Amino acid sequence: MGMTMTQKILAAHAGLESVTAGQLIEAELDMVLANDITAPVAIKEFEKTGATCVKCRDKISLVMDHFTPNKDIKAACQVKYTREFAEKQQIEHFFDVGEMGIEHALLPEKGLVGAGDCVIGADSHTCTYGALGAFSTGVGSTDMAAGMLTQKCWFKVPAAIEVRLTGELPPFVTGKDVILHLIGLIGVDGALYRSLEFTGEGVKSLSMDDRFTICNMAIEAGAKNGIFPVDDKTKEYMHGRFRREPKIFTADDDAEYERTVSIDLSVLKPTVSFPHLPENTRTEWAELPVQQVVIGSCTNGRISDMRQAAEILNGRRVHKGVRCIVIPATQDVYLQAMKEGLLEIFVKAGAIVSTPTCGPCLGGHMGILADGERCVSTTNRNFVGRMGHITSEIYLASPYTAAASAVLGKLATAKEVF
Amino acid sequence: MVKGTVHKYGNDVDTDVIIPARYLNTSSPEELAAHCMEDLDRDFVSRVRTGDVIVAGDNFGCGSSREHAPIAIKASGVSLVIANTFARIFYRNAINIGLPILECPEAVSNISAGDVVSCELSTGVIVNETTGKRFQAQPFPEFIRNIIAAGGLLNSLAKK
Numbered sequence: 396m397g398m399t400m401t402q403k404i405l406a407a408h409a410g411l412e413s414v415t416a417g418q419l420i421e422a423e424l425d426m427v428l429a430n431d432i433t434a435p436v437a438i439k440e441f442e443k444t445g446a447t448c449v450k451c452r453d454k455i456s457l458v459m460d461h462f463t464p465n466k467d468i469k470a471a472c473q474v475k476y477t478r479e480f481a482e483k484q485q486i487e488h489f490f491d492v493g494e495m496g497i498e499h500a501l502l503p504e505k506g507l508v509g510a511g512d513c514v515i516g517a518d519s520h521t522c523t524y525g526a527l528g529a530f531s532t533g534v535g536s537t538d539m540a541a542g543m544l545t546q547k548c549w550f551k552v553p554a555a556i557e558v559r560l561t562g563e564l565p566p567f568v569t570g571k572d573v574i575l576h577l578i579g580l581i582g583v584d585g586a587l588y589r590s591l592e593f594t595g596e597g598v599k600s601l602s603m604d605d606r607f608t609i610c611n612m613a614i615e616a617g618a619k620n621g622i623f624p625v626d627d628k629t630k631e632y633m634h635g636r637f638r639r640e641p642k643i644f645t646a647d648d649d650a651e652y653e654r655t656v657s658i659d660l661s662v663l664k665p666t667v668s669f670p671h672l673p674e675n676t677r678t679e680w681a682e683l684p685v686q687q688v689v690i691g692s693c694t695n696g697r698i699s700d701m702r703q704a705a706e707i708l709n710g711r712r713v714h715k716g717v718r719c720i721v722i723p724a725t726q727d728v729y730l731q732a733m734k735e736g737l738l739e740i741f742v743k744a745g746a747i748v749s750t751p752t753c754g755p756c757l758g759g760h761m762g763i764l765a766d767g768e769r770c771v772s773t774t775n776r777n778f779v780g781r782m783g784h785i786t787s788e789i790y791l792a793s794p795y796t797a798a799a800s801a802v803l804g805k806l807a808t809a810k811e812v813f
Numbered sequence: 814m815v816k817g818t819v820h821k822y823g824n825d826v827d828t829d830v831i832i833p834a835r836y837l838n839t840s841s842p843e844e845l846a847a848h849c850m851e852d853l854d855r856d857f858v859s860r861v862r863t864g865d866v867i868v869a870g871d872n873f874g875c876g877s878s879r880e881h882a883p884i885a886i887k888a889s890g891v892s893l894v895i896a897n898t899f900a901r902i903f904y905r906n907a908i909n910i911g912l913p914i915l916e917c918p919e920a921v922s923n924i925s926a927g928d929v930v931s932c933e934l935s936t937g938v939i940v941n942e943t944t945g946k947r948f949q950a951q952p953f954p955e956f957i958r959n960i961i962a963a964g965g966l967l968n969s970l971a972k973k
Binding site: 432433435436439440441443444445461462466467469470473516517518519521533534535536537538540541544583584587588614617619672757758759776778779780781785 | 825827829830833834835837838839840852853871872875876877878879880881883884898900901902905906909910965966967968970971
């Protein structure tokens with residue numbers, strides 16, 4: 396029986412000819428990642444062992460993105476602790492305010508992850524890099540600490556679910572709608588312990604930003620990772636960016652998939668996840684006034700997302716009573732949006748533009764919700780209390796849908812504003 | 814052997830309700846424990862006693878990779894979490910920080926809130942002391958039990 400893309404990458408990093416689902420392996424890591432919330436726990440664990448030195452200082456990324464710019468004294472102390480560790484260990488890829496961006500937008504952009512890599516990150520959305528044809532998965536701080544110590548991690552080789560894509564997306568329907576639709580189909584534990592392997596002729600029509608968004612939310616279906624095949628778009632994205640030689644793996648023709656889910660992209664509609672689970676997807680709803688809109692995050696803070704939001708907000712006004720918060724994910728995205736005049740469009744429309752931060756997505760800062768408030772958000776989780784008060788409600792949607800909702804003051808799709 | 818009173822929850826208990834992100838500006842186990850389960854069960858912290866057991870449905874610990882979640886549960890005094898299934902990152906994290914967890918759907922459907930439950934981790938035998946019913950969960954292999962007994966993965970590595 397053949398191997399999936401994920402299995403081939405894991406086999407190569409474990410120094411094995413082949414692996415099968417369920418096998419326990421130890422794999423070499425090309426990059427280990429943590430942020431300002433998970434790194435302090437990892438550093439404490441690292442120091443517990445009595446170790447004085449990380450294994451590979453150029454294969455560790457520490458990104459200060461969650462509660463930064465420091466939201467309070469405790470957050471400031473956590474960042475300081477991490478910064479001092481990074482200085483002491485001479486960590487090459489330490490990103491502080493001014494250089495940092497939201498980690499899962501930043502690492503691909505900086506060329507720190509690429510095709511064929513095996514990556515762990517102490518952040519559940521580390522699965523984003525599957526868009527580049529890499530195996531990448533979220534772990535906890537202890538695994539991250541062990542990764543810094545040994546540059547290795549043990550894995551159970553996952554069984555796979557194939558997601559076969561056909562057709563092309565209609566206007567105003569994006570990668571976000573694809574992944575929300577998929578989670579709606581299979582549920583928040585539909586891919587538990589498994590890999591989501593995206594295949595089919597529909598892949599080629601999806602932009603890299605769409606693929607990042609889709610892989611980013613693989614975890615929301617419980618998956619260990621999501622992964623796309625490498626094509627010309629992937630190569631073009633990595634060209635001049637990726638600092639190592641890409642290694643391109645392709646699934647065997649007889650790769651084993653536990654099940655296949657087929658999605659015809661051409662019939663998808665703007666999709667929204669209603670409270671309080673990403674699997675509660677809908678494409679129709681009764682009138683639902685909203686008080687806040689967030690456009691950003693590791694899911695949807697890239698330049699395409701900014702362009703889509705600007706397309707809707709250009710020449711329009713954010714509805715009275717709605718706070719619209721736009722957060723470009725990285726400094727480069729911010730600068731590009733500035734050059735293209737997108738930031739001016741946002742400000743003129745009555746939205747605000749924030750420096751890169753995870754901030755409101757996890758109820759950290761920059762837009763916390765009061766009791767009973769509704770927010771349409773391009774982020775990734777709508778759990779109880781995720782963005783603030785436990786009676787607040789989060790509706791997960793694409794940048795088009797979020798921007799349209801900001802303009803109309805109610806949950807709405809892009810077509811409703813034209 | 815662990816033994817304690819059961820706190821029971823449903824499916825898809827996520828790490829945001831186990832420990833809300835607003836408290837992640839610290840990694841102190843005691844401070845985290847003071848807010849454990851706060852957005853799901855406000856009285857948990859005042860009710861929980863050392864040794865208590867959490868029993869839940871499918872996909873326990875889904876969402877964020879924050880290790881603060883199992884740390885908060887362990888520091889609150891909970892000795893064991895039994896669920897139908899665990900989200901995969903939580904599963905790794907619990908073992909890595911030394912919080913015992915077991916998957917046992919049969920036990921979950923036959924244990925109620927307030928029951929007293931005991932478990933022998935080396936055999937995976939769970940006993941509902943209130944009803945007298947016994948259940949068999951797949952026990953962890955010895956190397957995993959050693960990690961848990963050492964108080965976590967890196968403690969066990971440090972000992973080697």
